[in-house]
Amino acid sequence: MDRIEPDGERKQVTVLFADVKGSMDLAEEQDPEQWREIMQGFFSILADEVRRFEGTVDKFTGDGIMAVFGAPVAHEDHARRACLAALRMLDDIAEYAAELRRRHGLNFSARIGINSGEVVAGAIGAGADGGYTAVGHTVGLAQRMEALAEPGKAYLTEASAELARGYLELEDLGEFEIKGASRPVRVFELAGVGAARSRLDLSRERGFSRFVGRAEEMAVLDAALESARSGEGTAVGIVAEPGTGKSRLCHEFAERARTAGVEVFEAQAQAHGSEIPFMPVLQMLRAYFGIADEDAERIVREKIAGRALLLDPELADELPLLFEFLGVPDPDRPLPKLSAEAHQRALQDVVCRLAHAPGRREPTVVMIEDLHWIDPGSEALLGGLLEDLSGSSLLAVVNFRPEYEPAWKPPPGYRSIDLQPLGPDDTRALLRDLAGDDASLHDLAPALHERSGGNPFFIEEIVRSLVEAGSLEGSRGAYRLARPIDESGVPASVQTVLAARIDRLGPEAKRLIGVASVAGKEISERALVMIAGLDSPGGAEVPLRELIEAGFLYELELYPERVLAFRHPLTREVAYGSQLAEQRRAGHAATARALVELNPERHEELAALIASHMEQGGEPLEAARWAAHAAYWAGHSRPREAIGLWRTVTRLADELGDGEEPESMAVASRLQQLDFAWRLGMPREEQRRLEREAEEIAERIGDTRSLALLQMLCAGRPGLEQRTAEWIEGVERGVRLADESGDRHLRVALRAAGSYAYLCAGRLDRFEAALDEVEELAGGERSLGAGIVIGSPLAWASMGRGLARRDRGEIDEARRLLERAVRIAEEDGDPETASWSRSNLAVMLRLRDEPEAAVAAARHNCERTERLGDVFSRSLALASLGATLLGTGEFAAALEANEKAERIYRDAMGGGGEMEVWRAGLRAEALTGLGRAEEAVAVAEEAIATAGERELLWSLSLASLALARAQAAGGDRPGALATLDETEAASRRTGAMLVVAAVEEERRALAGEPAG
């Protein structure tokens, strides 16, 4: 199998363009050699700043550069890096321009454009010429920003502004029409560095969410502070993935400590600062000495000297060192020259002496965040400080991400806190704080927890993006769900964090996570090895260990085989999204093949999944085959799933176009959909369309079989509004075509399904004759015609004959046949015919004077049928329950069940169907039982009219009997007697002797009663 080798990636990056304004005119004024030198100076300024912030110079454009931040290696703060680089470029260039003006009288100025978004990054071109570059609309828009920018300014788009806001100061310039952009673009000018230094600063600015959970962690920190208070200085390290809440926990603890009167000094390493030595130490010392940005040098020296000497007069000797280090050297007391090493040692010494100064007895907290970005100098200093903690009243609290490996030795009493994501309850509490308590949000919490993996940063960002997308409406803390939430992408802020983490993986681990992301939420190691094209089964061991240790994957199962799963759905999405379409396609195809090959005994269960991978893998024919396979397997037991799969087959077959197999799939899948239409309901127009299309293709390819089936399916539409005569005509045409085709399956299947029309028309003789034909043709071969319309034609035949017997009043034989039908249907895996037969059995038990048993059987059947999920069977089961409840005199419950049966049928089918007259008759009986004879009469009369119009003669006699009873109950004796005469006539016509018997009973009752 081919290895899937990426030659490009989709990446979220920030692109920066910088150029010289009006370079042509300027160049004209200069000697070319001199101009070259000027430009070289310019380029080197730009390139230096790009490098300082770990960007990549993508290309030199002749009079400027294009730089990319966030590729090849992703940085979660790519926009911020680009902006900081731009600010420094502008400063440097201003200086450079001043010099050029002095030396050459030249009016030199540059402008910068910045944009963030997705690009495809990778090698472009062939061989040695193929350099790494980024391409995409994002790049073009950055260039437009550059062209728009005033000399000496940097402009950025909203996309960059969104990511950089807070960290940088931005000025909104309003919307601009930009060539090549379909909508106006909001443009910002970069005005300076902003107040925020960390993400937590940003959240603070937006207003912190309520702090949830973390009680145990807080207790560990409290205990460590107590220890420091008692002179046993120590340290606590907090470790967790980005966004888990390290900074927030530290912040909350710092606030607690401050409230308790403890001094807290904070510093943090910066993502783009690992190149700048001692940043966190400087920050810490500035905090310690209370130095403000605007302080004059002299004031700064006074502050340093004042505090240091107060703590320990002996520190006087170290003042020059401190002055120099903090950037305020005293001209009168210069620092003697020291080697770098000696300098570092001296600094370390001073810091420790400050920490241990005799003047300091109160406990102090020193907090350093984000050690994963710390520079080596600061790290060494921290190491020295930690070594020397015992006997001090200092508590050092540090935090870092899991990839950081401390270079310092943990001090005695050191505690490490492995900060975990929020649990479901804390997630819910956080969501409540952010979005409120509206009932529409009820299901959001579990979904959010699943998607974010309990990471509070992700939770906040997802909620924000839902607000921006309009899914949540209202205001903070009081939102409601305005639209259902789809998997609406990964918020850009989260995307950058996750992409940066993935990029830090080794190449093989990175490749494997890409492969796994295509396969799905989980994947077996065997499949992974196969899809990734690794030679040996153990080949994935090392990179997998890396992925597990880094927290991307976890072992879902170890036995019987190792299965790995993504810890975070979001990581999967990002890993998936970063691959090129071609690469994903190959991955899906390989996944499908691996699923087929590795699971020979689970093909049916996996068929739908295989189909979906085949489709995304660009193999529509295979996809259609597997989808059809899956659809057959779902069959009538899971009708909704099945019809969805058939829709997929239709779509794929149509895409495939001409060809024997695609065309026959195009017809078959449409017929299958129509076959589910009477079970589940389908909009009229959609049905008509499917019928038309199926007929057109079947005729074109001369497919008689399908035309026969189509006749049958069109004849009995759900809701059935035509007369039974038309229905019967359609059935008979279908049966004739089936006979012509000579296909035994079809002949049996269509006779079985079609016989129902005779029953509904009250033609019991013809009904039984058709069923006899079914049994004869099948000759006991149970699989014959099975699954075409009806799951088990023989079960159906037994049921039908049972019904006919029941109507003829041969109750014992009816019972035997119905029980046999249930047995055959169950044995042959036809849950529908089983359900219908049980419905009929229950109704029949009532006739045998076993009303309680009838209700129990009907209830039990309702429960089982509910699981089937098709409307036809459920409605029948409910109506049958209603019928049995009449027998126990529970008229209200009977009415309720009946009305529900009616409602679900009509809602799905848009009409009452062929059983509506039967149901109406039962409803009339229930109303009579409830003493609402007048309503009962109305319902029964309407039902009789409908039965007449549509020739639904089977149910007519029952509705007629119900009318007679309602009339009798309402005191209309003559009316009742007349109706009974009609009922008897109607019943004799169809052969429903059971009803004739009931009519006689009614007559006797009426005769026995006094008139009126």
Ligand SMILES: Nc1ncnc2c1ncn2[C@@H]1O[C@H](COP(=O)(O)OP(=O)(O)OP(=O)(O)O)[C@@H](O)[C@H]1O
């Ligand atoms: N326990 C909590 N309750 C409520 N909000 C929290 C909690 N923990 C974190 N948050 C919020 O989640 C966001 C991310 O938290 P934080 O910045 O502390 O993560 P972090 O672990 O420091 O991430 P990084 O490694 O990127 O610095 C913040 O907005 C913070 O306010």
Ligand SMILES: [Mg+2]
């Ligand atoms: Mg943090």
